[in-house]
Amino acid sequence: MTTRRAFLAASGAFALTACATNPFKNGYPPIVFVHGNGDSASIWQSTLWRFESNEWPRERLYAIDLPYPLARDVDANPQPGRTSTAEHMAFLKAEVEKVLRATGASQVVLMANSRGGYAVRNYIQNGGGATTVSHAILGGTPNHGVWHSVAGLPNGSEFAGAGPFLTMLNAPKNANGDEVAGPVKWLTIRSDDNDKFAQPDGTWIGKRGTPTGVTFDGPQLKGATNVVLPQVDHRETAFSAGAFDAAYRFIAGEPPKLLVVKPEQRVVLNGKITGLGLSSTDPDSGNFSNNLPLPGARLEVFAIDPATGQRRGGPVHTRVVDASGLWGPFTTDPMTFHEFVITAAGYATTHIYRSPFQRGSNLVHMRPERIPAADQAGPSLVIMNRPRGYLDPHRDWMSFDGLTPPPGAVPGAGVSASRIKPSGAPRAVVAEFNGERVIGRTWPTANNEVTVLELTF
Known part of the structure; x- marks a missing residue:
């Protein structure tokens, strides 16, 4: 240990x-x-x-x-x-x-x-x-x-x-x-x-x-x-x-009772869809972030199979966001895996996959991606992202589509994302980090689509 x-x-x-x-x-x-x-x-x-x-x-x-x-x-x-x-x-x-x-x-x-x-x-x-x-x-x-x-x-x-x-x-x-x-x-x-x-x-x-x-x-x-x-x-x-x-x-003045998250039976989610500005130094980078709402963006939510990432029927929630940027509320449970699909003018259709939400939150903010020119020629683009920490194979166990460590993850905690370009027909792809597992599917870059597997912890 x-x-x-x-x-x-x-x-x-x-x-x-x-x-x-x-x-x-x-x-x-x-x-x-x-x-x-x-x-x-x-x-x-x-x-x-x-x-x-x-x-x-x-x-x-x-x-x-x-x-x-x-x-x-x-x-x-x-x-x-x-x-x-x-x-x-x-x-x-x-x-x-x-x-x-x-x-x-x-x-x-x-x-x-x-x-x-x-x-x-x-x-x-x-x-x-x-x-x-x-x-x-x-x-x-x-x-x-x-x-x-x-x-x-x-x-x-x-x-x-x-x-x-x-x-x-x-x-x-x-x-x-x-x-x-x-x-x-x-x-x-x-x-x-x-x-x-x-x-x-x-x-x-x-x-x-x-x-x-x-x-x-x-x-x-x-x-x-x-x-x-x-x-x-x-x-x-x-x-x-x-x-x-x-x-x-x-x-x-005393320790907490729990360090783990206690699940809720009824999980109510909401948050904002926000956009990306253009970097003045690198307009192709697509990562000049802001927290402004992206009115007109459309979000669809699908329940997915936890083993294959396949959708279990049609959307369980759909919303075109207004000036507030809010995409919810949406009610689910702490066991269901979901796919969140954002479409917005000027962005790639972004398929975001998360592990099940253990509790309700109004902070499920999401933003669509832009595919950099260097990645547009690939058959697909999948991003493994850990917003609340870095990918350090020196101290943590992780895998991305069977690759251990994920591409770009180097000892010395400083890299929070990994990118791969899977070939072939659309298929399941898995990101794992210290026991958390996120499953999604590949989507064709030729259709201006991108997959994001986002870790919660």
Whole structure:
């Protein structure tokens, strides 16, 4: 058993013995979840399920969607489709105020991943959050930069440790040299040495062999409670069972009862269909993400055979989304496998396959794909995607259409997707990762169709 799995197994066994009483005298505090660079609220789906499985009311859990989730190359320079640190902080402030009004609470808990932690720190330090936030939890936030000062990388980036933004945030707050603003309680969660954005070498920022000036403990903050999870990757610092365990203990003062997700008998799903912008540097890349609705997109949902991926009859749900982008609600159960088919002008017909949903969620956000020119000549294109973590064969077991490890998955957690181009007639294709299994089918690229096998955990 790897160190990482041993930790999760041990913490899970301990958590199952915890008492079942409500640890809060005045009700469960609302939690606002803040995603990272290029992500959306949907990234928090399994984390919300774990809180709900420990009796946290669903209506006290809020995950926000920054419309333009990518940072500017240089924070001070306007850039279409991207947000500055000031815009990011203002959006978070407005969302927190909405939650306070909706719940009647006087304070919220903030939990963030990666870049989202910058907005949390900025809001608490400079936007009034010191009075409206009780606890701040930062998973994998590069608090001392992804690089310090490296030739060829912009010092004006919010990710530059020697840049003006992080220099301002990290300035000592008291005689002890604390980097966190009070009276908020602070927790950071980091990897020991497996976070791609806290590395002494510049491999993951395109500067292999160049010192970054950043160390493995870069996400830590002086004055905070700092937790280290062995061998988790950058995203798992926020979305893994171990990260949930650390966060719950920090908020509640006791361990959670469950680290696994407790299934619901009746599962109600909803979410947004969003689009892709065109990258100013690579218009063919198709991955310049935003979280804006894609009105006019059509979604069809099919129940499928768990062994073959074949559809079991016609669509069980159909919706052409309006200006809200919402495609539901849709009711199912925690045992059924589904295929979600998105058709939209300017995109490939995208067939998204997921493992059964264990609980209801309003965060089942989806976006159609564009097929890059390099992949259009193949008979089919299938993407294995793990949004909440990376594909690292050094620590995890995984298989993609029988290939172990999947193409492109390399030791050192930094790759979240794999692509293959199966030949022949349409057939079943399977993605597996540490026990989770997603089955789908190939579709012809010649018809502008693509398959996505999306892992939940």
